[in-house]
Amino acid sequence: MNNIIENTVQLVKEKLEGAEAGHDWFHIERVWKLSKKIAKTEDCNLEVVELSALLHDIADPKFHDGDESLALKISREFLESQKVNEEIIEQVLFIIQNISFKNRGEAPKDLPIELKIVQDADRIDAIGAIGIGRTFNFGGFKNNLMYHPDLKPQLNMSKEEYKKSNGTTINHFYEKLLLLKDLMNTKEGKKIAEKRHQFMLNFLDQFFAEWNVD
Ligand code: ADP
Numbered sequence: 001m002n003n004i005i006e007n008t009v010q011l012v013k014e015k016l017e018g019a020e021a022g023h024d025w026f027h028i029e030r031v032w033k034l035s036k037k038i039a040k041t042e043d044c045n046l047e048v049v050e051l052s053a054l055l056h057d058i059a060d061p062k063f064h065d066g067d068e069s070l071a072l073k074i075s076r077e078f079l080e081s082q083k084v085n086e087e088i089i090e091q092v093l094f095i096i097q098n099i100s101f102k103n104r105g106e107a108p109k110d111l112p113i114e115l116k117i118v119q120d121a122d123r124i125d126a127i128g129a130i131g132i133g134r135t136f137n138f139g140g141f142k143n144n145l146m147y148h149p150d151l152k153p154q155l156n157m158s159k160e161e162y163k164k165s166n167g168t169t170i171n172h173f174y175e176k177l178l179l180l181k182d183l184m185n186t187k188e189g190k191k192i193a194e195k196r197h198q199f200m201l202n203f204l205d206q207f208f209a210e211w212n213v214d
């Protein structure tokens, strides 16, 4: 591992100390590994991919009073201190700013391959068994209900509505998790997502079968 990557790992571990279990260092580590796996199948700048994967949740607005600029500030200061060149810094900051699911309506059209790779990796970690675990953990963290038969999923929420949503954890599957498979950017990402998507469908079948005891 080169020095800059190693120092970035240290920074992220420090900053995410005590984070909610779905957005902690281990989420970052999984996204980093998945990004490297997908990067092998694409023509891309690996340094940009790795730095973006490591820094993408360094200060998630939902845990910082909605502040959308903090992550960019921390990342820029850190990368400058590591003497990373300006062109790379700008590419990494662009990815951090545009990777999020809730910003998908606002993102520019022609996205760089490095963003597509890290976005696929982040989305893959949101689905499958890990995705289910993270989602129930986050729902518990917010004290949301697991499920309520009268509360229907809300599709087409605006960014503001999505952020404020206190819906149930099961609704989050329909509002986000089950949509991710068709939003994958890369061939490798799609392949991994298919399997995890199917696992969530099986989980939901079982969940409802157990909920609706005759
Ligand atoms: P992004 O980080 O791409 O903007 P989100 O912040 O929407 O994505 O969500 C990241 C993860 O946090 C989700 O994949 C899910 O596990 C969890 N999460 C976010 N919102 C909810 C919610 N309303 N209920 C349950 N889990 C949620």
Ligand code: NI
Binding pocket: 027, 031, 056, 057, 122
């Ligand atoms: Ni993430």
